[in-house]
Amino acid sequence: MSSTEIQQTYIKVDNINLYCEFVLNDKPPILLIHGFASSIFTFRRIIPLLQKHFSVFAVDLPGFGKSEKPTSFVYNFQNYAKLMLECIHKLEIPNTYIVAHSMGGQIALNMALIAPEKINKLILLCSSGYLKRSKKLLICSSYLPFFEKFVQYYVRRKEVKEHLKNVFYNHTLINEELIREFGSPLSEKSFYKALIRLLRHREDDLLPEQLQTIQVPTLLVWGEEDRVVPLEIGKRLVQDLPDAKLITYKKTGHLITEEKPDLVFKNILLHTS
Known part of the structure; x- marks a missing residue:
């Protein structure tokens, strides 16, 4: 099966409905993993460039985007990594390149730790790293009945445009489409339930001694004015x-x-050639 058009579908992996966009074209596979409170939308500008050279697969993680936000899923990096490896298996991809942004970088690194043979190379874009687990008091507080309201207030205390200013250096790029896309989850109750579970379940980021065992060739790409990571x-x-x-x-x-x-695409191409 081969198609140069971007296909949109849902796939069921471990009884979770995952929204997926893909391009099949008989070229090497590349998997795109977005970050915290984001979605496949993160990669909208590079997918058209990548599809000329790769079979592209992008998945909304559980809890985000158009994917299911189950309360039964344990939201930690190891489980996300296992789920993405199951996704690769379901799509019948023997091994793949991975491009991962922000929190997605921790998921990709966990994948490399669990199943390095499935990954050709990693391209980590502003990857999260060295974060500790949430404090015990915060985790305990997350079980209180009012906590969901607190999270909603905390997230929505700023306008979406203000949140976007934190992730952009060039604020002139922030437009109505971006504001609408990044603002849409804020009206979903299930989104906040997923955030709370991520706060509860998220383990420490990989420790230096764990990172030092990862032999998969890795390209790290960073914005010098990154205020988030x-x-x-x-x-x-x-x-x-x-x-x-x-x-x-x-x-x-x-x-x-x-x-x-364009630069991100160029660096991906150089690293995978």
């Missing part, structure tokens, strides 16, 4: 990962696929 994290990761290289973009924030899609 500072460049210092990238500098630490490149030291801990045995086979890693760090590339940085000047005058670029956290959402580099929006600010520098």
